[in-house]
Amino acid sequence: MTRVLVVDDDPAIVRALVINLRARQYEVDSAEDGAGALRAAAARHPDVVVLDLGLPDTDGVDVIRRLRAWSRVPILVLSARHASGEKVQALDAGADDYVTKPFGMDELLARLRAAVRRAEPADGGDVVVETEAFTVDLAAKKVHRDGRDVRLTPTEWHLLEALVRAGGRLVGQRQLLREVWGPSYGTETNYLRVYMAQLRRKLEADPSRPRHLITEPGMGYRFEK
Amino acid sequence: MTRVLVVDDDPAIVRALVINLRARQYEVDSAEDGAGALRAAAARHPDVVVLDLGLPDTDGVDVIRRLRAWSRVPILVLSARHASGEKVQALDAGADDYVTKPFGMDELLARLRAAVRRAEPADGGDVVVETEAFTVDLAAKKVHRDGRDVRLTPTEWHLLEALVRAGGRLVGQRQLLREVWGPSYGTETNYLRVYMAQLRRKLEADPSRPRHLITEPGMGYRFEK
DNA sequence: CGCGCGCGTCAGGGTTGCGTCAAGGTCGGA
DNA sequence: TCCGACCTTGACGCAACCCTGACGCGCGCG
Numbered sequence: 001m002t003r004v005l006v007v008d009d010d011p012a013i014v015r016a017l018v019i020n021l022r023a024r025q026y027e028v029d030s031a032e033d034g035a036g037a038l039r040a041a042a043a044r045h046p047d048v049v050v051l052d053l054g055l056p057d058t059d060g061v062d063v064i065r066r067l068r069a070w071s072r073v074p075i076l077v078l079s080a081r082h083a084s085g086e087k088v089q090a091l092d093a094g095a096d097d098y099v100t101k102p103f104g105m106d107e108l109l110a111r112l113r114a115a116v117r118r119a120e121p122a123d124g125g126d127v128v129v130e131t132e133a134f135t136v137d138l139a140a141k142k143v144h145r146d147g148r149d150v151r152l153t154p155t156e157w158h159l160l161e162a163l164v165r166a167g168g169r170l171v172g173q174r175q176l177l178r179e180v181w182g183p184s185y186g187t188e189t190n191y192l193r194v195y196m197a198q199l200r201r202k203l204e205a206d207p208s209r210p211r212h213l214i215t216e217p218g219m220g221y222r223f224e225k
Numbered sequence: 226m227t228r229v230l231v232v233d234d235d236p237a238i239v240r241a242l243v244i245n246l247r248a249r250q251y252e253v254d255s256a257e258d259g260a261g262a263l264r265a266a267a268a269r270h271p272d273v274v275v276l277d278l279g280l281p282d283t284d285g286v287d288v289i290r291r292l293r294a295w296s297r298v299p300i301l302v303l304s305a306r307h308a309s310g311e312k313v314q315a316l317d318a319g320a321d322d323y324v325t326k327p328f329g330m331d332e333l334l335a336r337l338r339a340a341v342r343r344a345e346p347a348d349g350g351d352v353v354v355e356t357e358a359f360t361v362d363l364a365a366k367k368v369h370r371d372g373r374d375v376r377l378t379p380t381e382w383h384l385l386e387a388l389v390r391a392g393g394r395l396v397g398q399r400q401l402l403r404e405v406w407g408p409s410y411g412t413e414t415n416y417l418r419v420y421m422a423q424l425r426r427k428l429e430a431d432p433s434r435p436r437h438l439i440t441e442p443g444m445g446y447r448f449e450k
Numbered sequence: 451c452g453c454g455c456g457c458g459t460c461a462g463g464g465t466t467g468c469g470t471c472a473a474g475g476t477c478g479g480a
Numbered sequence: 481t482c483c484g485a486c487c488t489t490g491a492c493g494c495a496a497c498c499c500t501g502a503c504g505c506g507c508g509c510g
Contacts, residue, residue, distance in 0.1 A: 084329040091335040096343060097322060098336075104309040110316040111323075118321060118343065141395040141444065153497060154443035191499080193457060208458090217456070378486060415489075418468060442467065442496065453510080459503085466497075475488075
């Protein structure tokens with residue numbers, strides 16, 4: 001879930017933002033001054049910060065600088081000032097976007113989505129799943145075992161990926177076949193047997209007693225850490 | 226040097242932007258419609274795109290989508306419309322920022338700097354990447370090997386750059402083709418074979434046994450340190 | 451006890467994909 | 481106008497992959 005930090009000294013605005021964001025499944029923290037903002041950012045590691053420039057204790061641009069000193073979290077600035085000098089200062093200090101009050105909630109949310117989307121592949125880069133026998137890197141499409149790379153064929157990789165992405169849940173054979181071979185392959189369960197065997201031979205310590213690529217007889221297969 | 230692509234059908238705006246950007250040491254290309262924008266983006270690989278939504282031939286949002294189909298270049302949208310619906314559409318299609326006309330040049334430039342700054346470390350990380358066989362300098366666009374410069378053709382460089390920027394991740398052949406040759410070249414995989422061979426001949430110690438420019442059969446290619 | 455079912459294993463044959471080479475085409479500079 | 485560098489395109493051999501069928505095994509059930 002995406003975590004947002006809202007910083008504003010006007011309780012009405014904070015409330016409006018919190019309600020709207022929570023309704024859209026964001027996790028929201030809030031702060032009402034610069035010190036609180038920096039504390040919250042350090043403690044909670046938000047995925048994006050919505051920052052009002054007119055805070056009671058600190059200059060907003062200074063908050064941006066201090067955040068940027070150690071974090072690359074996207075910062076979306078709110079401000080009542082329309083003057084372009086303010087905007088330039090904030091943006092050059094490291095802000096990602098600048099919205100003037102009064103703002104439309106739809107627009108703000110869209111800009112927020114844009115900021116989060118941009119940041120995603122940057123720091124959430126590698127999705128790596130580890131087991132005691134091998135390591136799967138879903139982003140790089142790489143499998144590691146005993147310090148060496150394991151070579152997988154395209155079909156083997158697709159199958160492994162489908163299982164790993166299910167995150168430990170059971171995947172039915174029909175679903176597996178459709179994901180890997182395409183929508184018209186619902187019954188060729190022998191494909192699964194052949195390729196599961198190859199995967200186990202390449203990945204399991206003891207292929208005849210799989211510990212991670214598990215068969216659920218009559219139902220399907222499951223990946224287990 | 227940072228390369229900017231300006232897309233607008235109003236010559237006055239294009240001129241103003243080009244003058245201001247060139248004065249600040251940007252390298253500027255321009256296009257006046259959607260088709261030209263896509264062509265220019267494919268040919269010149271700009272570091273940021275400034276895009277007017279009201280183009281004569283195409284819906285601006287559609288241009289954004291088509292760009293996003295193969296590129297992550299930052300897109301800064303210009304528009305005369307203040308309506309929030311337009312903004313939301315453009316941002317959700319993949320735009321990075323949205324500025325309404327008339328705009329202040331200072332503000333636009335600041336937003337442009339923000340967009341470029343964000344993108345820089347996002348896909349590169351290191352500007353210089355070293356292997357035991359050769360060294361790639363992404364900023365200087367140079368390749369060193371055994372203490373001397375290696376001469377690469379433009380296409381060879383694009384290909385190498387796309388692989389190195391992926392940072393060890395596997396790059397699918399379709400994606401590679403689109404990044405290097407443009408969005409309409411999704412299937413000419415023989416290009417890849419030819420140019421990968423040339424790169425290996427120039428860079429690998431033993432071109433028949435590549436250690437850094439690796440083929441993943443059926444899936445794509447990967448750069449490995 | 452015999453049978454059927456589902457799963458794992460193995461090996462062979464058709465097909466695809468990759469590396470290689472060479473020739474034709476295009477563009478810009480001398 | 482000629483020349484060279486670069487890009488495109490096609491052909492060919494080879495290795496790897498995908499599919500397929502056959503067989504063996506364990507289990508549950510009649």
